[in-house]
Amino acid sequence: xxxxxxxxxxxxxxxxxxxxxxxxxxxxxxxxxxxxFYPKDDTPGCTTQxxxxxxxxxxxxxLGAEVIGVSSDSIASHQKFVSKYKLPFILLSDEDKNxxxxxxxxxxxxxxxxxxxxxxxxxxxxxLLIFDxxxxxxxxxxxxxxxxxxx
Numbered sequence: 001x002x003x004x005x006x007x008x009x010x011x012x013x014x015x016x017x018x019x020x021x022x023x024x025x026x027x028x029x030x031x032x033x034x035x036x037f038y039p040k041d042d043t044p045g046c047t048t049q050x051x052x053x054x055x056x057x058x059x060x061x062x063l064g065a066e067v068i069g070v071s072s073d074s075i076a077s078h079q080k081f082v083s084k085y086k087l088p089f090i091l092l093s094d095e096d097k098n099x100x101x102x103x104x105x106x107x108x109x110x111x112x113x114x115x116x117x118x119x120x121x122x123x124x125x126x127x128l129l130i131f132d133x134x135x136x137x138x139x140x141x142x143x144x145x146x147x148x149x150x151x
Contacts, residue, residue, distance in 0.1 A: 002104025009033070009125045012099050014070070014092040017078045022092055028125040032065040032150060034143045036118040037105045038136075041073045041081040049116070049136035050087055056140055057088050063147045064123075070094050072114060106132065120146045 003009070009028055016022040027033050036053070038046045053060070053067055060067050067089040073081070078091045094100055097114075106115045118139040120129040129146040131139055 002106070003119070003127060003130070005127050005130055007127050009035070009119065009121050009127060010102055012102055014094055014099055015075055016093075017075065017082050017091050019075050022090060027066045027068075028121070029123070031123050032063065032147055033068065033121050033125070034060060034065055034118060034147070035068045035070060035103075035121075036116075036139060036143075037070045037100060037103070037114065038116050039114045040071060041077045042084070045116070045134070045136040046071070047085065049139060050081070051085055052137055052140045053089060054085060054087050056144065059144055060089075060147065063144075063151045065147050066090070068092060070099055072097055072100070118143055122150050 011028065012024045013021055038049055040046055050069060057067065069089065069091045072094050074095060075093050078093055082091060100114065105117045115132060116134055118131045119127055120143050121127050128150060129142060131142045
């Protein structure tokens with residue numbers, strides 16, 4: 001069952017870009033969080049989205065929020081992606097798609113692509129926005145709009 005606005009983000013763990021275990025409890029219930037699911041590293045739309053988050057990362061940190069990107073790519077793929085585009089935020093490897101399933105992220109294009117969905121939660125971990133749209137650039141605008149309302 002998919003998470004909805006008003007639900008609390010569940011605790012999860014995954015490996016980050018450095019191969020370390022990331023435990024969501026280090027950010028949940030402590031600060032606002034933007035968790036975005038994207039289809040694949042280093043593809044046109046996903047690169048646009050990641051670079052847009054990178055270019056406005058200071059706006060997110062100014063608002064006290066943590067940005068976390070999640071895809072089913074490997075740690076090695078994430079490392080190349082982060083290095084190539086100098087991404088300053090956390091990327092998590094969800095190779096078994098457990099986090100995607102936990103959130104209930106739908107597939108796109110008739111089930112052919114993993115979905116592109118952004119979740120914005122307040123400092124209590126309560127989801128305030130779920131933005132499900134294949135257009136990569138709009139996610140950053142929507143996330144920032146919601147964060148500005150809650151800060």
